[in-house]
Amino acid sequence: MRKQVVKRSLALGACAVMAFSGVGCKEKVANDENTLEMFICDFGYGTEWLEAQAEEFKKTDWVTAKYPELKVSVDSLADQAMANSKIMAGEQGNTADLLFTASESGYIYYESGMYLDLTSVYDSVIPNEDVKVKDKMNEIKYTDRLYTTDNGEEKIYSFPWVNGFAGLFINLTAKNEILGADYVMPRTSNELAKMCEDIKASATNSKDAYPFISSSTYYRTLFTIWWAQYEGLDEYANYFNGIADGELSNKIFEQKGRLRALEELERIMGYDSQNVNPLSQELDFMSLQAHFFNGTAVMMTNGDWLETEMSELIKGEITVMKNPVISTITEKLSVVKSEEELAFVVQCVDENKDVTATQAAFNERFQKELTPSDYEKIYNARNLLNSWNVHEAYIPSYSTAKELAKDFLLFMASDKGIEIFMRETSGCQTAFTYDAETKNPELFNSFTTLQKDHVKMGRTAIPLHDMAQTRLVAYGGLKNLTAVNLQANFLSSNAAARKSANAVYQEDIEYYKEENGRFDIMLRQAGLKG
Amino acid sequence: MKNKKTHRILALTLSALTLGASVMASACKDEAKTEVDATVWTASSSVKIKQEEDYSSMYGNKELSFTVFRNENESAQILFNPKSDVAAFDLTVSDLTDANGNLLSKDSFSVFAQKYIEVKSISDPKTPTGAGMYPDALVPMENYVDSKENACTSGDNQGLWIKIKPSKTQAAGVYTGTFQLKLDDSTYDVPVKVEVLEYTLSDAKHTKQDFGLAWQRLEGTELDSTVEMQEAYYEFMLDYRVDSGGLPGMETNYDPNSEGIEERLDNWVERLAEATLDERVGFTRIPYVNSSAVDEYGNTVTCVNISQLRKVLTKMMEYSVEHNINLFSKAGTYFQSLDERTLKGDVDDCNYTYKTTRELYQTMAEEYRAEWEQNGELSEFQETVLLSLKNIRDLCVGMYVDTMTSPCTYVPLLTYMSSDSLIATYQNWVDTHYDEGYRDLWTYTCENPKIPYPTYHIEDTALSARMFSWMMYEYNIVGNLLWQYALGGPRGGEYGAVQGGYFQDQYNTARKFARVNGDGFLVYPGREYGVYGPVASVRLEGVLDGNEDFEFLYALEQNYIARAAAKNVAYNDEHFDNVLAQLTKELYTGISYNYTEDYIEIFENSRKILNNLLLMSENCGVVVENITSEKGVVSVTVSAPEATKISVDGVLKEGTNENGIVTYRFQIPLVNDENALRLTAKTEAYEYTVALDFGAKLQVVSLAGEFEGGKVAVTLDGGEANVKTSTQRGKGLELLYNVVGGEELSGHTAVLDLSALNIDKTQAYITLNIVAQEDMKITVAGKAKNGVYISAGTVELKAGENEVKIELSEFNLTKNGNLQLLRLRLADDTVADRSYTLTLYDMLVGG
Structure with missing residues (x-):
């Protein structure tokens, strides 16, 4: 962390000089078709990976053959707001051919023509690999990025430069000390609740560790996961497109999964549970993470970049858990109705048993027929991963090296490019399929436990739709929850300031009821109606 | 604008000296002429001509033309694009004459140079005009010449904005003449035609504005926040039919302990009287003092100091009675600390404040009534003053929320008034809480809404500001609030260099409010060009045009009201x-x-x-x-x-x-x-x-005929569709909804498959003629080829014949393809055990 902070300060300082004195801090490069200028928001993952990729790109045979006079430069800003300002300034603010952003707001430029349509990149075969770019990524990751213009054309403007995700992280060292190494990781939300009780009651909880510590930003991570588990991916996606029962309707706010997810959050991470360290409401994010790393909290919802950011502070072994399946999912299943049955099927999924094997085992145990649809729903729920589509690369329309920029994106999607990324980020993953354990065992073995487990999870992971680019979100202003600070709603020590899960659920229904026209306004602003 | 003239004289003298100097200079050297080859063309005020784009399709427009009423302002543009750099451009205007020898004096014209401002990146995703160099500031031409900025680079477009305001006595007619555009040593004649129409626009105003300017901020932009400069700004905006928020000489939110406050309040009352009598003024803001209190629920709330407010109102009343002027008639409040609270669902402070202020108004009215009644019956003037006091409009910027319990005048974003039912919500609110004559509807804009809704943003069209007033008239909105119109320092962003809290470059900073180009300013400080007071913008001209159009609509409707009275019928x-x-x-x-x-x-x-x-x-x-x-x-x-x-x-x-x-x-x-x-x-x-x-031919479709012919199919859950013939109406398509006991009505749906009728985006409406068996409600929704069902709303059918007009734009056919399915669903939630019948006759498609 200290090294990173120092680097960042230098970066900020240097760029401040640039901003106010007009004096350049780096070698001026030509703005032509043989020079690839790249600009990156240095936020979380560092920039070393891009610099390393650039170096390798310059040496790659098919690249040097095509661009004998190739030059590549990488520029960055650590301050996200300043970086985004530079990007938003457009042609007047930079001459970059590739912009690596850390912002959800890229969509606002799609209609204006600021960014290049990258359909041709996704349809291209990666040099020396027998696969198209779009076929080397999870289909949801690809389709989530598709954008339908006002004229009904389908385009794709963004290119993911990392497959970041948020989830439930666990300090294994603390957990083993408190609960024992053999303690079964929770498969369901009921088991998660029980695990919290066990942590609190444990005689070997020498640090009086809380089950959780949490920041307000990541507090709602489990909300979206449990909601999507309950409703299923299609219905979850329908919410962000404003569709309920096949119609654009404010009934989207009535999705039961939202209530059930809020109820679990309140039950397991609410004030009355006593499961969340009260310091969660007081400390800054880095300090909260420090508690987690020190083992004074066993679990924390966070993002996979925490190792890259905080590697020097991590004392124990941390990893990420598969998301526990919300126990009330049994309301949506036809055969699996009890907690025991649910946990059993989840266990089978974890053991990579397919539907046939799971049916056989289930039928034997419970003397009833497990349906394929129940299996599929539980399988999808267990493998759901909360990935974030904010780390996107764009080629601006004013780029003077468009073909070169496209080729760099191809390189990024290649195995070589992926390996470099993983190495430089201590195992963070890209959006493109690459199993390091099988393809590069040496590289895989250099990863931390967390990243190894991420690779393993990635084999069956189903990314939760990131819906920032749906029109209703991008232009209409729809949020997954209107409540501004869910953590405060559930965790506040002031009882008068707390709200029940049902109250939070009803707030959105009330806010968007037909009479006040807000949903209609949202639809019109999104261009979905009128 | 007396002060402006003084400074202009100084500027003119300077320019005369300069001219003299340049004449001397040119006499001293060889008389080399600089001829400039340029394309010169004209345009109306409805289009923004950007500096760097190609407008060759407009080059055929050579005549500068105006159609204008007396006492109305209208504008048009002369533009040129030179093939070589121009060192100095200028325009000479001259008198025009009509066929009858009447003169239209050149003094009726004002000429401005268009100054360009860069929109580096767009803030409105749906801008029709994109990023680039936009004409915005309109610098008086003579001042622009004095500043020596009247140069133009080869290949750039340069515009001149010419504004006319024929006097109230100008004879109607068509006037022609020629203006001369000078580009260095080249002169281009521009033919001019002005049609003056036979009607005089009144100075009276039927709109109200609260366009904010914190007078103290003039210190940073004009380097002068004297009362004289405040007056210059106030008067300037009145010329644009705009009320500035607050009167010169008095801050809106004041400190009761500040030096000289009593004198300022007394002066303010005098100034208020002037404004009240001025027919150009529509709204005046009452000053107040911020305070806090604990409400009945134990919450600490922000509110206003009631005793200070009472003091101000007492001064107003005393003056009103003494001078027989109702100072309350145009007065209202805008408590800025309560700005946009309802957007966040935060109403405690609003409820407390507006309750206490309304109680004060009522109490004071009762007190005065009791006092005056001791001297006998109240006069008409006294009754009017008391009524005005009771109905002081407390402007509450934000949208309607159920949890607001105290009376106020909502000022929502226009997007919260986007349908008849939403407007009705606000109308019902003011009808409930105010007496007739005080039931104003207001709206506001800022960074929101965004294009294609009305905005004052730079990357919006020239007509956006103007057409806004048409919408206001149509939706019965008389009040328009803008949070700032002369923002001089940054709000929330880092655009442009800032010194002492103010932008160093006022004329080249498009994002003074960080997120949006143009938000927070419609004028520029005149100081930089030797103008005393502000410099207008293209956008502000649009505001003026719109405000004047509003008056024409008002005048037209007054004639219609008069005709109803003459015919002795209810209007x-x-x-x-x-x-x-x-x-x-x-x-x-x-x-x-x-x-x-x-x-x-x-x-x-x-x-x-x-x-x-x-x-x-x-x-x-x-x-x-x-x-x-x-x-x-x-x-x-x-x-x-x-x-x-x-x-x-x-x-x-x-x-x-x-x-x-x-x-x-x-x-x-x-x-x-x-x-x-x-x-x-x-x-x-x-x-x-x-x-x-009235548009194109309407397609008349007999739904029964098409049903019989297999072109229209109907699916009805728990019901049936049949063709029935009546002697009066002929064939109709009867939809019989069978609601079995215990079922909810609302589940019953008839879906008409209209895919064979090719209803596409070129058509505006479908109109269904429906005969309902009884009073009932149905919801209507449509589904296009590539979309999902989109609701067109709930319709209340009366027993008997109904004409239901459905706007096809609701279904987004441009994006989603032709209309495929139309769904008519029973809307009532009552449980029933019987049948409901709707019969559909002709459907009209088109418009």
């Missing part, structure tokens, strides 16, 4: 709305502009129709009373004095004469590809023609 404002809809139907849908390729042409045609309707009503006594459309036939009702001759397409018409007023009724079946009514009114002195366009 029905829906009829005027129908006529107004004729002018606006293509300009916008709801509150969203229709930025089609020809939208400028459409606006200019609408304005022409408005002109002629007003002239007809003023000078010929002709009123187009109503326009309705039923079953594919448009009916137009016109009335006129018997001395006025009415003809349609050149054919003289006869009507029904009652007490000297003749009423005409015209029917226009929508059977041709183009359908219109060309109406001419003629008297001895005047003749006017107005062309009302």
